[in-house]
Amino acid sequence: MQKTRERLVEAIEHENSGEKSWKWCYNQYVSGVGYTIINRLAAFRCMEVRGFLDLPVTQIGESGLTPAAEKVLSESFTVGREESLVVAYHDACEKMQDEIEILFNLRSTHSVIDPKPAHFRKLVEMIDDISDEIWLADDVLGWVYEYYNRPVVEALDSKDTLKAEDVGPANQFYTPHWVVRLLADNSLGKLYIESTGQQSIIPSPESLSRDERKNRIVSPEDAPGVPELCTYMIPDEGNLEAPSFDDPSEIRVLDPACGSGHFLLYAFDVLERIWWAERPNLSRSEIPSKILEHNLYGVDIDLRSCQLSAFNLYLKARTRAEEENVENFEMPNTNIVCADARVADVEEAIDILNQITGEGTRAREAIDEIIAEFQSTEALGSLLDVQGMLSEELMQEQTDLLRWNDDGPHTLNAFLKKLREAVGDRTSDSFSEQNLKSFLNLLVVLTQDYDVALMNPPYGMRGRMPDDVKKYVEEHYQYYPEYYINFFEVCENLTKTHGRVGMLIPWSFMFRKVFESFRTDFVSKDRRFDFLAEFGYDILDNATVGTVGTVVRTGTVGDGEGTFIRLHDVPKAEKEFKFINAAFDDEYDGMVQRRYTRDTSEFSLIPGAPISYWVPKNLRDIYASNTVLDADNADLPERDSIGVVKQGLATGNDSRFFRYFWEVADEESKFPPISKGGSDAWLLPELAGPYFGKTMEKKSNDTTGLGHKILNIISMKV
Known part of the structure; x- marks a missing residue:
């Protein structure tokens, strides 16, 4: 009992990533334990309805116990009847922790105590009230993630200022599946088609009806390839470039704000078709685990979302493997990492780093700097600029120091992988040493190159971006401190030449003055819109911001044509239908034009480069005139004016x-x-x-x- 108490105190203190009170840490810990238990029970129910557990842990039978608890009670004379419910739950977590450590790890801080039997019974009875059909849905855990904290989120909606711990909950918005589809189809799906030179197999707009595009069957028999699955892929004119690959294991997809993994789950479906096409001699039963091991990467600031994302991918992979007749599915290590500042609390594990890297080396000092920055800057997440703080030269010096020779790492990412491996061989079960492994996982993910980035990033500037994060962004990033703009900078830095960034973001970047430098650079540098749909409001439940969905080509000359679809005035229930109609059938909706094709370079003709794609080019050309209405007001001192623009008659009160x-x-x-x-x-x-x-x-x-x-x-x- 004393040992448990000491470990519990340590776990509560672990919540303190800054100068927080004991009461605050205690409340955070209780909340963390609660959502971990809920996540585990929801995960077990999803496994039970799929037949993945021999003895259910959350289904109470006629005996008043779960089948797993009945077995515990029959085998032990020291366990009470009610206690057997919790013991069976604990045993099930122990069996699963090697497969999905981030969710079921019994050595984690949130596993020091188990729920009381009476509370456990109430929880599983509540889960029993939900039908099996709901638990069988692919996205059920996404809704669990969004609505677990709904009262907290609603309380934060009206706040102009967010604390660091509020950033995660305040940005819990579930991306509709059809939006995920159109972004992934036009990024990952199209990238594969272009990389393999198969543009001709993209279905033409007239080849599929609206219903066939929206409700295509996703079974392996009905959708055996990328074109059959990615029916929201909009064809491009000409042959465009894409990153090349020799093997599908080289394709990497990142979601830097992964939530419950909605983008990654759909990317799994696309990648599975790519593996089938590129490795036809490989048994299909082996492909699900290879996708998790090589292709999919996710980061989130919220531990609960990481837990659900990892488990969702496990469910997807195991379900597909068993459909291919695998009897004993082996889960590889998932590449889902938590970017909570607390994972940088590695003080007690410093000796391990000293043993491996050598105390006092330049590389060791650089790692210390990253740890300190991340630990002191809560709510930073994927904005941690690892590549900007650790140079390749330092890593080369470190490689020589450790005598890794020709087999040693000669890149930053390779060095961090080697360091992660060495630390993994030497660490114990202490919280600090577990943190060190998690932190190195994060550094590895943030130093790799990716073919595609998909995201619905956090939104927030000024008061809704904590001061420490704002200061860090101003020092490490080019553009105005706004989460989604800076997340794009991260993705652009991490994606390969001719890679893709697909994102659902606010529409404010299209016209606001503070983002003018971003827009101006956007239309003049090596990036361009491949596709943009202006959704307006109501795409995200409970969000009060207008949004656009866009796919951007990185490292690609910006003077190319892109497709723009205007849906801002369409009611929520009709947006998907209107998108299909505009993208594939008719650019006009009655008298309203919905689809436009624009060269990205056109936007620079208007001062400030507003993304006003609906404005015809002959109207934009007027801005190139030597004489304008008001040169001073338009910030065009080199032009002649014919007047002065003023407000006009007003009451003044x-x-x-x-x-x-x-x-x-x-x-x-x-x-x-x-x-x-x-x-x-x-x-x-x-x-x-x-x-x-x-x-x-x-x-x-x-x-x-x-x-x-x-x-x-x-x-x-x-």
Whole structure:
């Protein structure tokens, strides 16, 4: 009991990544234990409904116990009836921890204590209330992830300032599956097609109906290849470049803010088709584990999301392997890593680093600097600039120092992998040494090259980006401190030449002044829009920001054409249908143009380079004129002006000189109606009465004075 208490105190103190109080750490720890238990129980139920567990842990039978608990009770005389429920749960975690360590690790801080039997029973009874059909869905754990903290998230929505611990929960938005599809199809799917020179096999727009595109069957028989699966892939004109590969194991996909792994799960489906095509002689039963080992990488600041992401990939891989008749699926190490600042709490493991790298070396000092920066900058996550802080020259020196010779690492990433391997061979079960392994995993992931990055990154600037993070971004990144802009910088740095970045992000970068340098560089440097869909609002549940989904080609000359689809005014329930119609059938929706094709370089014709793709080029060309309306206001000092733009007539004090309709005493008021804009436009009928300084004759058919009542309504609307 004393040992457990000491370990519990250590675990609670482990929550403190800064100068936090004991009470704060205690509350954080209790929350962490709670969500870990919920995640494990939800994971076990997903396994049970798929037949992956011989003895269910969360299904209470007629005996009042779970089958696993019944077995425990029959084999032990020292375990009580209610206690057997928790013992069976603990045993099941122990069996799974080697396969999915990040979720089931019983040596982790959140595993020091187990739930009380009474609480455990209530939890599994609540899980029992949910039908098996729901637990069989691929995305069920994504909804568990989003709605577990929904009350917390709703409380944060109204805040202008976020603390570091709030950044993760405040950005828990589940990306709709159809948006994941269109981003992955037009990044990973298209990259593979272009890399192998198979553009001709992309289905033409007219070859599939809208229903066939939306509801294509994803079974191996019905969708045996990338073109059959990726039906939201928009064909391009001409032969475009893509990163080359000799083996599908070389293709790497990163989600730097992976959440519950929605992008990675769909990327798994695409990658499986790539393996089938490129390695036809390899048994299909071996491919799922190879995808997890070689192709998919995820990072998140929130441990609970990492747990669910790793487990979701396990479920996907094991399900596919067993469909290919594998009896004993072996889970490889997943490449899902947690970027919580607490993983840099490695003080007690420093001796291990000293033994391996040599105390006092330049490389050792650089690693210390990274540890210190990351530990002191909460909510940094994937923005940790490893490549900017550890140079290749330092790694070369370290390679020579350790006498790794020709077989040793000669790149930053190879060095970190070698260091991770050496640390893994020497560490014990202490929290600090487990942190060291996790931190090195993070450094490895953030120093690799990737073919594709897919993400729905966090959003936030000014008060919604913690001050420490803002300061770090200003020192290490080029553009204005805004999470999603800086996450794009990370992805661009990590993706290969002609790679792809697919992302769902706010639309503010298209026009806001603070992002002008980003836009200007975007349209003039080696990157370009391959595809952009302007969704507007309502794509993300409970989010209050307009969004766009876009795929960007990195390391590609920017003067190429891209496809732009405008859906900002379409109701949420109709957006997918309108997307399919605009992308593949008709660029017009009645009288409204939905699809545009624009050369990225056109945007630079307008000062500030707003991404106004709906503006025709002949109108943009006007901005190249030597004479403009107001050169000073447009920041074009070299041009001639024909006038000065000013606001025009205004009251200067609307609350004094304007009245709402309920403030007007009667229809004889001297306040005439005025239109001040808004979402509704009303037509003014012919009315009788003294308005605008003259009397209008009352129409004979307006016997009830209805015109005046309508006028009052108009006043109310404006």
